Every structure is written in structure tokens, then in C-alpha cells.
Amino acid sequence: MPSGHTSASLVETLTALREQVTGVSESALSTVDGLLLAADADAFHPESVAALSATTLSIGRRMALEAGGGALRDVVIRSAGRHIVVRSVGERALLTVVGDEGLDLAGLRREVHHAVERLAAILADDAPA
Template identity: 70%
Template structure:
């Protein structure tokens, strides 16, 4: 898989997730407002996925609020042959996981909390001091 230039530790985490969870095909980390941070992607435009992930997460968060569901955990979309999972990484970033029809959703949900924690630590270290 090719990788989009970005902080190497982030790409390593993304690649490791793809290798550990059956069916994960591509991953993208973006800012909450849709800017690409890093990606392990081959067949999609990571910049487009980043922008769409921000919109998807925003709509999901609004829906969760409207139905009284509390804080949004993830947004999952499934189409013919493809899964898309958008997960918040703190308040300022998103992890988007793309998977094929064989995506092990249970395995992904087991792995994501640790991955989100790792990503959040790296992103916090790179955040500008106010």
C-alpha cells in the first residue's frame, strides 16, 4: 500500500491496524474539520475521504444529540462490498477505517480504542502550545 506523506509514527499505527484486523483495506487520519493528516491508502483519494469523514462525523454527532444518545462513539456506513467507520480521536481528529465485505467489525471494535489512544498521544505531542 502506498502512504500519504505524514508523520511516520501515525502511518505505522495505521498500517499495523490494517495488518491486525481482517478486512481493513485503508485508513485515514484527518483533522475534525476535514484536513488530511496521514493515510495508509491505495485506492481512494485520502484528501476526499478526510473531508467526507468530517462531514459524516458532524452529522452523526448531531443525530446522536437529537435522539438523546449521548456522546457519539462512531459512525459506520456499509455499502455493497465496502464498510466505512469514522471514529473521533479526541476533539480535534478523526480515524477513518475502510474495509471490504469481510471486515471483522468485532475485531475492529476491539482494536480501535488502543489505536485511538496511540493516535491521540502522538497528535497531542505535535499540537502547538497555546
């Protein structure tokens, strides 16, 4: 589990993503096993989203493999009034971003790369030696 300083840095990065991309309402960072690391969320239950995101990413990876699509970048789910994007953060974590119908997907694709790099760096700095 991240230290207090690390947790604050993770939440700051998630909050910055929400502030930079139109339509992003919430986000969560979790392990690939579905354990919550940090969240910038009010409406959804972060622990549940973390667990479901791990399953979503696993299914997406399997689908990409079966379809011959190469390494998975992200999984995008569109529902009535919501977009959910699940993206790998290195090999051990994943980022889930929830947006409304007005989510700027192009802006998210631009900005999520920087957020993923920052999150990965924070997690690497907190890793035991």
C-alpha cells in the same frame, strides 16, 4: 501539520491497524475540519475521504444528539462490498477506516480503541507548547 517524524508514526499506527484486523483495507486520519493528517491508502483519494469524514462525523454527532443517544462513538456505513467507520480521535481529529465485506467488526471495535489512544498520544506530543 504534523512533523515528518510524527507523520511516520501516524502512518505506522494506521498500517498496524490494517495488519491487526481482518478486512481493513485502508484508513485515514484527519482533522475535524476535514484536513488530511496521514493515510494508509491505495484505492481511495485520502483528501476527499478526509473532507467527507468530517461531514459524516458532524452529521452523526447531530443525529446522536437528536436521538438522545449521548456522546457519539463512531459512525458505521455499510455499502455493497464496503464498510466505512468514522471515529473521533479526541476533540480535534478523526479516524476513517475502510474495510471490505469480510471486515471483522468485532475485531475492529477491539483494536480501534488502542489505535485511537496511540494516535491521540502522537498528536498530543506534536502539539505546539
